[in-house]
Amino acid sequence: MGGLDAGPVQRIEHEYAPWEKRTDAILRLLSSPKRAVLQIDELRRAIEDLGPGAYDELNYYERWIAAISNLLLEKGVITVDELGRKMAEVTARHEAERARGRAG
Amino acid sequence: MSDPHGHSHSHPPHPYQPDLEDAPLTHYQILELAVAELLIEKGIFTGDDMRRVLENIDSRSPADGAKVIARAWVDPEFKSRLMADTNAAAAELGIDAGTIPIHTVENTPEVHNVIVCTLCSCYPRLLLGLPPDWYKSRAYRSRLVREPRAVLAEFGTELPDDIEVRVHDSTAELRYLVLPMRPAGTEGLDEAALADFVTRDCMIGVTLPRSPDG
Amino acid sequence: MSVPRFPVGAAVRIRRAYPPGHVRAPFYLRGCAGAVNQIVGEMGDPEELAYGRGKGQPVTVYRVRLRQPDIWPDYAGPPHDTLVVDVYENWLEANGEEGP
Incomplete structure (x- = not known):
């Protein structure tokens, strides 16, 4: 990254969204000395393993949660099947809340 | 009339409320x-x-870092301890700076320090809060090590050529904090007043502290 | 504790090597010469920790100071501008030339 050509520094700042802070919190909890489920250096490696395209296609915390998920799968902390089912559950719950919201 | 406490809530209590209930989640x-x-x-x-x-x-914000800097400006012995062990010095002020060692680098009339992490986005979060987007941007991380003066100029910081610009690329389990020079014209101000001159960006090193002249 | 291989002030060069995998020495500094500014101490080897190994093998970390023109021959600013970088000992080699 250092020394590569790039345009002006865009001094934009956004408020961190709750899901971004939660992603940060997940990492802090997993990497705390007490739990040591993963190391920060493993996260850096896992982000690199997402490939060069990930830097352009995903935003910062998207890369984090993608890399954290891959590490948890590699380590057997969670399984692909569990994650698939839970993601479907989360989606369904959110869609139901949206429907209730639209109904007033 | 709305009743902030007694209103009925259609959602079950759940630790993870969606960010925007109207939008589908990504x-x-x-x-x-x-x-x-x-x-x-x-x-x-x-x-x-x-x-x-x-x-x-x-709970973390640049106000924590500013407290540390302001104390260093008024108390030379505290400053010595800050330069020797920033985490311990912050603890004296009741600020838990965590276990990753933070190194404070001091600006002088001869040297201006500025921090970047070309590896990822290492940042003294426990003293400054979460980093601004630009600190994590490709442009900042690519260019600060290559053309620091051009990047500083984009932040409005023009430094004379006789000052050494010293870029710190944070690539290990260390974090860096810039101790800016106390602005002229702040003699006699107390610590709390001085902290108001200490911005987040001047503790990263891309700007200088606010000036009493505005 | 291992004895640091390089003292403060030693002229060093960041090794020019391009292995695949998680590498901690910044790409743009490989092959560049500088001088040891400070010995930070020992830290876990990030290139092992990145793969979930290596907690027991600390490496000495140095802060190495380089002159900008020694990194970028066409550096636009004054020649006394510098860069200080954290480097793990396995990425350093002795350099005969004078450092900054």
């Missing part, structure tokens, strides 16, 4: 919620642990 937002819920179900951490970390994240 794939990565779904992934985050699913991962967090699975980790809680498996007992890796609890919802309370999560809440405490989120509170801790929200």
Whole structure:
């Protein structure tokens, strides 16, 4: 990254969204000395393993949660099947809340 | 009339309220919620642990770093301790700067320091809060090490050529904090007043502290 | 504790090597010469930790100071501008030339 050509520094700042802070919190909890489920250096490696395209296609915390998920799968902390089912559950719950919201 | 306490709520209590209930969640937002819920179900951490970390994240801001800098400006012995062990010096002021060692680098009439992490986005979060977007941007991380003076100029910081610009690329388990020079015209001000001149950006080194002239 | 291989002030060069995998020495500094500014101490080897290994094998970390023109021959600013970088000992080699 250092020394590569790039345009002006865009001094934009956004408020961190709750899901971004939660992603940060997940990492802090997993990497705390007490739990040591993963190391920060493993996260850096896992982000690199997402490939060069990930830097352009995903935003910062998207890369984090993608890399954290891959590490948890590699380590057997969670399984692909569990994650698939839970993601479907989360989606369904959110869609139901949206429907209730639209109904007033 | 609205009643903030007694209103009936249609949602069941749940630790993870969607960010924007009207919008569909993105794939990565779904992934985050699913991962967090699975980790809680498996007992890796609890919802309370999560809440405490989120509170801790929200409690940190550049005001913490500014307190440290202002104290160093008024107390030379504190400054010596800050330069020797920043984490311990911050603890004297009741600020838990964590276990990753923070090195303070001092600006002088001869040297101007500025911090970057070309590796990722290492940042003294426990003294400054979460980093601004630009600090994590490709442009800042690529260019600061190559053309620091041009980047500083984009932040409005023009430094004479006789000053050494010293870029710190943070690539190990160390964090850096810039101790800016106390602005002229602040003689006699107390610590709390001085802290108002200490901005986040001057502790990263891309700007100088506010000036009393405005 | 291992004895640091390089003292403060030693002229060093960041090794020019391009292995695949998680590498901690910044790409743009490989092959560049500088001088040891400070010995930070021992830290876990990030290139092992990145793969979930290596907690027991600390490496000495140095802060190495380089002159900008020694990194970028066409550096636009004054020649006394510098860069200080954290480097793990396995990425350093002795350099005969004078450092900054």
